[in-house]
Structure formats: C-alpha cells, structure tokens
Amino acid sequence: MVLGLAVSRPIVVGVAVIVLILLLLGVYYFYVRAPTAPTTTPTPTTSPPLVKRAEQIIVGVTDKVTDLDPANAYDFFTWEVLSNVMEGLVKYEPGTLNIIPGLAERWEVSGDGRVWTFYLRSNLKFADGTPLTARDVVRSIERVMKINGDPAWLVTEFVDKVEAKDDRTVVFYLKNPVGYFLAVLATPPYFPVHPSYKPDAVDSDQTAGGAGPYRIARFIRDVEIILEENPYYYGPKPETKRVVIRFYRDATGLRLALERGEIDIAWRTLLPQDVEVFRKTPGYKVIEVPGTFIRYVVLNTKMPPFDNKVVRQAIAAVLDRSDIINRAIFGSGTPLYSLIPIGMMGHLDVFKDRYGDKNIELARNLLRQAGYSETNKLKIELWYTPTHYGDTEIYIATVIKEQLEATGLISVELKSAEWATYVQFIREGRLGIYLLGWYPDYLDPDNYMYPFLHSKANKWAGSGYANTEMDRILEEAQITVDMSKREKLYEQAQKILAEDVPYIPLFQGKLYIVVREGVTGIKPSPTMLFFYSTVYKEVKA
C-alpha cells in the first residue's frame, strides 16, 4: 500500500520514472530547441536612449591559432589574426577586391615586369615604437625564405632577391614577370615583423607583432587572444580599443556562448541551422559574406572507372547544384560552374554551358555509351570527410548519391574518413571520387587553376590529371602581365576543364557572421579575413 492507494510499489516507482523522463524531454524540447533573445531592459519611450561605444568587443571562433609567425602560419584564421596585428606593403580595401597602399605609399614596375620598387611611408613604427624601415621589410622576407616554413613558397616561387635601396625603398627582383604579384604581396609571409622575432627559427608564441592597427596584449593558446589598439599605427585608430578573441571547441559551444551573451560576434562556423534560427530571433543580426572558398568533387583520372572521360562527363551532367545547396546546406552557397569563383576575372560558367544542371538525359546517354545499363550499373564509392568542412558534409554526400542513383544506371556507396586519414588516402591516390574544398592563398584565377590543373602542382588533389596543353596555357597565364590576354588564356583553360572533367565544381560558399544587436561596422571582405578595426558596439550609456 502506498499513499493509501491499493497500488503496488513497483508501479508507483515506474510511473515516477516515466514522469521524470517526460520532464527532461520537455525541458530539452522547450528550452534547448529555440534560442533566447538577449535580455534588454526596456527603454522609456519619452527620451531617446543615450548610446556610447563599448570599450571591448568579444569575438568567438572555433578556429585555432597555430603559429603567430608569418614565416610558418598557413591556416586561415592565423592569417586573419596576423592581418590585424601586422600589415604588408599593400593590402585590400575593406569590403572590396581592390589593392590599395599599405605600408608602401606607392610603387613602380619595370618594363619587363620583373623589378618592383616600393616606397614606404615615412615615420612607420612597430607596436612598441621601434622604427620600421625598408631594412625591416627585407629582413622579414629573407627570414621567411631562410626558415622555409609551410607558406614560404609564396615568396620563394616568385622572388629571386629583395633589397633595401635606402630607409624607405624596397626593391623586389622576381624570377619571372608575374601579373598578379600584388595579390601575392598582400599575403602574410610578406608582412614585416618586429626585430624580436627569432631570426632563424619559427617563433610560434611571439607576441611582438608587426605594424598593424592592433597589437597583441595577451595570448593564451587555445583559450583566448587579446588585441589592443596599436598607438603607433600610421593609419586611422581602430573603432574599438580592445578585441578579445575566444576559442571554442565546436559550433554548439559557440552558439550557446552567443546566446548567453559571452560573445558579441560569432564568426563563420555556426551551423547553418543555427544561423537560420538567429535570423528569426530579435536582438541578433545575421551578416552574409560572399565567400571565395569553393566546394567541388574530385575524380581520380587514373582509377577505373573514372579514367574513362565519358563517365566523368556523365557525372558532371547529372548533378543538380541548387538541390544540393537547398537540401544539404540550408542555402549557404551559390551554384558554381567553374573552378574560378564568381566575380573573379576570367570566370565562365563552363559547366553550365556544357552540361546544364540535372541533365539526366545526357547522363544516361553517356553512361550507355560507356557500356553501362540497368543490369550492369556503374558502381562507385563516394568519399567525404565528416567534420573538417562542417557537419553538413554527410548531407551533401547523401544528396549527390540520390542524384546519381536517379539515373537508374549508377549505384553509390558512401564512405568517410576523418581528416588526417582522408588527406593521406587522397595523396596516395586511393580514392576514386570524393568531396573537397579550397580556400584561396591569394585572390587571383591562378590560385584556382594552377594548383588543380597543372600536372606538376596537383599531386595533393589526387586527380592524377595531366594535360600538356593545359600546362602550357597555365604557365603562359602566370607570366603574362596584360590582364585581357590572361583572361583569354583562363577562358581557354576553363573550356578544357569542362571537357576533361577531373573536377566538378559544386558551389561557392557563403560565410555568416552573427552579431548581437548594436554591433556595427562589419565590412566583409572577399578575402574572408575579418578586419576588426572597423567594428564597434553601441551600448546604452
């Protein structure tokens, strides 16, 4: 007897357990699914609220900083931090693809395109007041060449010698004339670094920085990095004195921190589903940045059945990019029909012109031509990596599988491997068809074509693609300085790409920044590097 009722004890206990479980499920459903709007005190309607600028802004990321040394840093986020605490001879105008003077106020090129002379501004200083002269520029670049770290090729492939003619003049002697040298020059390996940097070795935790708008006040690896305005910067003071960057382990932690108010800005890696939710929640703003990173399928031209060009073309014809974008990645991309991104010089929608989207008819014809039928299907293993590009990767692979199998002539098995393993398999040429992505090193069509299509440069991609005509065109485009000639060459190259299909471009990514209301001044850049100096937050005074 329990509680005066003629009910046996086990039943009572069982009911209590069920109630408890339902309670927990209810908590989960009502609280965890929907985010909260940040709590704000209601302002009186009579007088306008007084606002002031916040002294500090906190940015949350799920990236990591690897080496605070441009001689070895070769990852996206470290480049972003370096671009805020250092500056190069030239830089991108915030929000555009235009290259404008940085530490150099003007420059000249010799007639043959091999000798570039840069004139530095006067009175340049590092973040501690140490003067910055042409000799520091030369020292830093020679240091990169000597240390020969991961990104060193950005210097050594192009630059033969660099000299300081005087305190304010730097001269580059290039190995070959390079039409896009300014784009390369804007990358971190060319940033002048403070003399404290170890001259012969990578200085991963060095916080002395360079000559950018911010300086590093504090760096606790994997926890946070604190930037403060650089009093000696030649340009305009940053809008916010102090920027704290906090490192989170995953997108969920990042989202929770944003909702809790622990961070003001969540940069890039929120899940697309979470971004959608924030769009609808008052108190937050979602800013969309057209990305210059691309996603594509790689086909191993040395591995049957992909060594058959007709099979590759058939697969290219079947794919429906909009379907993938809408169903797999919540709309966070734009269909891409070439390796060169939309908006960049030379871009042509070659895959659209040649195959269209969801061209099942053409695909079936090509497959039959290759000898496949309903009883003799093309069997393939489609590979992807489950976390490196975000959690949505499996959805992309699943949608592609559906699309391919809709032809009735293909049967697809999905396979995955964790990133380091995936990379190894690819380099060994063990995979036949797989998904990859590409973040540019510098913004020029060369960086989207040469590393993929030149037989000497594309070993990393595992496509095994080698076409002497393509090699020749790409080499010529590298050393041509006339932009319209280069454009014609890349158009030729793209047409061959669409014919040979070692790669099938899928979409160009969009990046999202989610911020709390009151945060302004975000100028998204095609380089996808976030410049903190224009950002500020308005709070109630």
Add this chain to the structure above:
Amino acid sequence: MVSKVPGLVRYIVVRGLMVIPTILVLYTFVFLILRVLPGDPVLAVIGTRYIPPEQLERLRELAGLNKPLYEQYLSYLLGILRFDFGVTLVAPQGVPVWDYIKLRFPATLELTVAAFLISVIIGIITGILSAYFRGTILDESLRIYSVLAYTLFIPWFGMILQYIFGVKLQLLPTGGRISPGVHLESITGLYTVDSIVTLNLSAFIDSLKHLLLPSLTLGIVLSGAYTRLVRNNMIDVLVSEFVRSYKARGIREWKIALYSFKNAFIPTVTLMGLQFAILLGGAILTETTFNWPGMGTFIVDRIEYRDYNSIQGAIIFFALMVGLVSLIVDMVYALIDPRVRY
C-alpha cells in the same frame, strides 16, 4: 604500526618498479597504433593546401618522420627516461610537450578534484540513506537516481545545464575557466586556489562560477556509481554480527551508522581511487563540452594533428599519474583496514 612500516616500504618500492614495464608496454602499444593510423603530422596540418613537393619532404624530415621506426621509437623512449617528453611536431612546432602538460594538467586537476568531491559527497549520502532506509520508497528512488545518473550522456547533460543555468537563467557561464579581462596571478595553476592565496576575491568568485557547471555535470554522473556500492556494503555491515551486538548493547543509532560506514568505506576507497585516476587523464567529454582547457581537450586536439610526441607524452604522463594514484589508494587502504598486512 611498527610492524607494518618495513613491509610497507618494500611494498611501495615493488609497486614503483612495476610501473616501469607498464609504461613500456603502453608506450609500445601507443607508438605502433599511431604509426599504423593513416595520416602523419605534416599532412594533417597541411591538408589540401598547396605546397611544393620538396617543401613537403623537408617538413617530414624536420618532424623526424623519415627516420627508421626503431630509431623514432628508441629516441623518444630514451627521452622519457630523462623525463623529456619531446617537443610538439606541428601546430606549433618545437614546443616542449612538458610545457603543455604543465599548462593543461592543473586545469584537469581542478576539474577532477571538484567533480570528485561532488560525486563522493552525493554518492555517499545517497548510499547511506539508501542503506539505512532500505526497503522504503526513498531507497528505491535513490537507486533509480543512481542508475539514471550514471547513464546520462555527459555532453547532453552538460548542454542542458548550460542552457538552463547559462542561457535561460543567466546565472553561470557556459564554458571556459575564467572571464576575459579578469587578472589572476598563476601560482599553482588551480585558479580557485590561486585566487584564495592571492586574496583576489573577484577572481575567486569568477573561477568558481566557471568551475561549477562542469564539475556538477561530471560529479552527478559519477555519483551514480557510488550510491549502489556504498548501499550494498553498508547493508552487509548493518546486518552483520557486530552491529547486532552494538544494538543489543544499546549504543545509539547514529554511532552505529558511523561505525558501519567506516567499515563499508573500504571497498568504496578502491572505486574512488580508480575513478580519480581515470579522471586525471582528462575527462574528455566534459572538457570538450565546457571548453575546458585541460589534458582531455589537449589530447583530442593533438590526435587530430597526429602530433605523435604530444600524444605519446600525454599518455605516458597519464599512466604515471594512474600508477601514483593507485599506489596512494593502496597505502590508504593499508592504513584504514586493520586486516591488511605486508
């Protein structure tokens, strides 16, 4: 007690020596698995970025990947014998692994001790209540609690707590050890201890707030194991001869409970020691959920990078800790259990 000491000393020495083959076997096992696993430190970090082939070779050379396997094996082993855990191979390269361990271990220690205390307190109280009121509805509910608690999936449970206390009620932070901008002098690396020692009240409160949710998450889940153990051992004692004789002699209830508990405690100590030792390896699920910069998150990151030296060093360090803690547990065991002789 006098008769125990020389035996105890010999016991400790023997146990100490036993650690050596343990570490050797563990090291060999980890070394082989890491080398068999596809991917290496250079590739894991370079990924699919463009890099000239000669450059790639040079980087592999720098990371010592081109040396024959037995040479890599021996040189690291010899380093361990000199307490040199090597340097990181990538991201960033060349940082002594020991520096990282010094940096991350205190974070894990702080979390472990806090979670451990919570789990023991909850576990013992629920165990005692369960045993004392055995057969009642309280007993049944507490036993269900213990099963539920132990089955909770830590990331899920942690997220629920983060949501309720962090986002909805805005009471506690959702992750990290301390708020940005709070300055604390680092002496032991244990933020709560350091703030007390330096009389920094605001830092103490801030670090305690950060510590609360992760240790509560982990502590509640672990407490489930203790409840049943303490309950069952207490019941064995409560129905035993000597307790009945106490009752017959009219000794008060609470004293009986205390004596029973002291006897029931012995098997619990073993479990406590084991759990504590395992926690020192870095409660990985808790640390990753709460963005806690301890050994757990360190090992997870280093595995992604295939940083062989860091992984080997961290695991060997962990094995040493487990050896040390289990030795201490055995000594405590010897001291409190009068039946144990050496």
